[in-house]
Amino acid sequence: MSEILLDTDDLGEAEAVLAAQFARIRLSASAGAATRFRITQSGTGPLAFQELDYGADFRYEAEPMANLMFCVPHSGGFDQRLPGVAPVYAGPGAVVALGAHQGVPFSGDVHAGRFSQLVLDAKALDETASTSFARSARPVRLTGLRPIDDDANRYFTHVIDYVRDVSDRVLNGNNPVLAGEIRRHVAAAVLATFPNTARIDAGVADRRDGTPQHLRRAIAFVDDNAARDISLADIAAAASVTPRALQYLFRRHRDVTPLEYLRRVRLHHAHVELASADPAVVTVGEIALRWGFGHAGRFAAFHREAYGESPIRTLRAGT
Structure with missing residues (x-):
């Protein structure tokens, strides 16, 4: 049976509950904006499944976590920012790891929506890697926040769905043997789909x-x-x-060439920023420059080819 971890419209209460579960965190929202936080969870300890329902946009700043979290939006989205690393955005269907860079604080923005999330003890990766890869004295660490490709992303969303479907029956202490098997299955899926040091060592x-x-x-x-x-x-x-x-x-x-791939990734980030920006505050040119497009005409052509509309239309559509 899943339990309600959080059900409140109070930022302070949400901060306290999340800090107790994961790590110290600071939440902020626009002055006067309504907020709503609801989190249900099945399972505890080394593996848990959570459903998150956020009724408003907010910003978070989190201290380093001991556990890993793998979150997929069903609606809404979020980004994650780490010191010295480009922001990583997750829209509906995109899995992103949180807390992957252990010992490093992170922050970002959450857009109102529904999310599914697995919480995994990082030590589970060491246990699984010792039987699946060449042995190493070093703890296993993720080296990227996204799955290695689209197929890996789809596979891991199926893993999350599977854990959701069995979580109430398996993860709440009634069958520790099966719970252990599922935990090892999740850890193996992480090692197979996310870039990590075990893969590099092997x-x-x-x-x-x-x-x-x-x-x-x-x-x-x-x-x-x-x-x-x-x-x-x-x-x-x-x-x-x-x-x-x-x-x-x-x-x-x-x-494609490596630099063409880099351009596509930057174009995607620029598109996401255009779709969420306020045209009264920022211009297409500013966003294009931020993502390395110095020629406005070429940027517009690339954007139209990839997304079927001009960048100015994307910017204005977000208002």
């Missing part, structure tokens, strides 16, 4: 090869650093291949 021997694993590292690096000034050489270094090998990988498996 792949040390094949760093000279042009394998998809290197492509995944490159994609994760671009996704997490698109707001920074990064070059082809930076991406190649992150993937542990030469720039020429990186060009080959992207051409073979994505039919």
